[in-house]
Amino acid sequence: MSVIIRNETPEDDTAIDAITISAFREAPHTSHTEQFIVKALRNSRALTISLVAEEDGVIVGHVAVSPISISDGTPDWFGLGPISVIPECQNRGVGSKLMHEAISALKNTGAAGCVLLGDPAYYSRFGFKPNPNLILPDVPPEYFQALSFRSRLPQGIVAYHDAFNAQG
Numbered sequence: 642m643s644v645i646i647r648n649e650t651p652e653d654d655t656a657i658d659a660i661t662i663s664a665f666r667e668a669p670h671t672s673h674t675e676q677f678i679v680k681a682l683r684n685s686r687a688l689t690i691s692l693v694a695e696e697d698g699v700i701v702g703h704v705a706v707s708p709i710s711i712s713d714g715t716p717d718w719f720g721l722g723p724i725s726v727i728p729e730c731q732n733r734g735v736g737s738k739l740m741h742e743a744i745s746a747l748k749n750t751g752a753a754g755c756v757l758l759g760d761p762a763y764y765s766r767f768g769f770k771p772n773p774n775l776i777l778p779d780v781p782p783e784y785f786q787a788l789s790f791r792s793r794l795p796q797g798i799v800a801y802h803d804a805f806n807a808q809g
Contacts (some may be wrong), residue, residue, distance in 0.1 A: 644735055646742040649691040649703070655685070656700040657693065657725075664702075664725035674808055675723040681804030682707050688744045689719055694726070694735045701727040704739040706747060707804070709756060711775070712797030717753040722803050740767050744788070754789040756799055761785060777798055 649657065661676040682688045687707045694702030704724040707791060711718055721743055725734045747755055757764060758776060761783055769786035774796035777785040787794070 644701070644738055645695045646692050646738055647695060649693050651686075653693055653700060653703075653805075654680075656765075657703045660700060660703050660727050661723060661725040662729050664731075665723070667728070675720055675725065677702070677807035677809055678723060678805050679705050682802060685804050687802045687803065687804055689750070690743055692739055692746070694730075694739050696730065696735075701730040702735045702739050704712035704743045706743055706755070707802050709802070710800045711795045712800075713795050715753065715795035715797070718795065719747060719755050720748075720799075721755050721757040722759070725809055737766075740764075744802075748790055749784065753791050753793075754787060754795075756785065757786045758785055760784070784801065 653755045657679060661679055665671050665673060665675050682705055688705055689708060690706035692704050693700045702725060704721065706719050706721050709718050724736060724739055754809045757769060758777065758780060764786055769788045771783050771785065772787040772794060773782065775787050776790060777799050
């Protein structure tokens, strides 16, 4: 498997939509709006980082990173997700490569930290862990996780970009 991680280009939009739909089709705990979220983030110019995984010239994965706000006013924090890998390439390390590259890119931009909503068993291997001082309303706290790149951890209610309300 020779997977290349690169920045998305405008020509990748259709493939990213298809990958996102495919990746979340059978996933539990989803409203199946992830492709609309990515598109709305892109259209709002709120995609801080948007990486694709390409294998043999075919895009097989994607990760989006966008700014978040925290009620205590802490700046420079971001939300990672959605992250998508087509089902036939899952469990082959593609998602891990996307995660490592996204985290590295965030650190290189001077980000203070990153949050995500997902399976703690999977995302803990990248250093993410629940933080009782960071709250995403209406979400079980063990699934909302943070990774700080600096010593100070923020406290408060987290809000994602309005694009996360996209329905179509």
